[in-house]
Amino acid sequence: MLHIPPDILRDMVDHARALDPNECCGILAGKDGQVIEHYRITNILAKMNDGELARFDQAKLSDLQQLTPDERADIAFQMDAREMSMAQKDIRNKGLQLQAFYHSHTSSPARPSMTDIKIAMEFESYREKLNIAEPLHVIISLENKANPDTRAYRIQACQATEVEVQTG
Numbered sequence: 001m002l003h004i005p006p007d008i009l010r011d012m013v014d015h016a017r018a019l020d021p022n023e024c025c026g027i028l029a030g031k032d033g034q035v036i037e038h039y040r041i042t043n044i045l046a047k048m049n050d051g052e053l054a055r056f057d058q059a060k061l062s063d064l065q066q067l068t069p070d071e072r073a074d075i076a077f078q079m080d081a082r083e084m085s086m087a088q089k090d091i092r093n094k095g096l097q098l099q100a101f102y103h104s105h106t107s108s109p110a111r112p113s114m115t116d117i118k119i120a121m122e123f124e125s126y127r128e129k130l131n132i133a134e135p136l137h138v139i140i141s142l143e144n145k146a147n148p149d150t151r152a153y154r155i156q157a158c159q160a161t162e163v164e165v166q167t168g
């Protein structure tokens, strides 16, 4: 179970709407499934045009070139690494733990895509070395613009399992 306080959920949805048609992304931190802090992280892909993307050869993104155009469109977010590490430092200083990564789907359901699962598994492959708690993956869907749908998943062994989100 993941508990997201209403004010934090509202800010996540605002963030998703502000970046639409690009995807937003961020980090939720807290304790034992209770979200206490929320970090908006810059989606570096949202700021790049195709030409810039083609020249962007950061190790992680070079993998993007091996993906099909559909898969590439489906990624649509890459968290700014420097902001991520600053958030991680703040989380540690506050004695909190990483609870979840979140991102938006602007026109598809709140379900992890194949690429989302790939990215989550890639993170899993080095997470323990960094001594970071296992995160859930939260997706805010704006498929129905008037009624955003927010869902959380645990992703392990290439399988996504839905985890209940409480926002009361």
Ligand SMILES: [Zn+2]
Pocket (backbone or CB within 6 Å): 074, 103, 104, 105, 112, 113, 116, 139
């Ligand atoms: Zn996604």
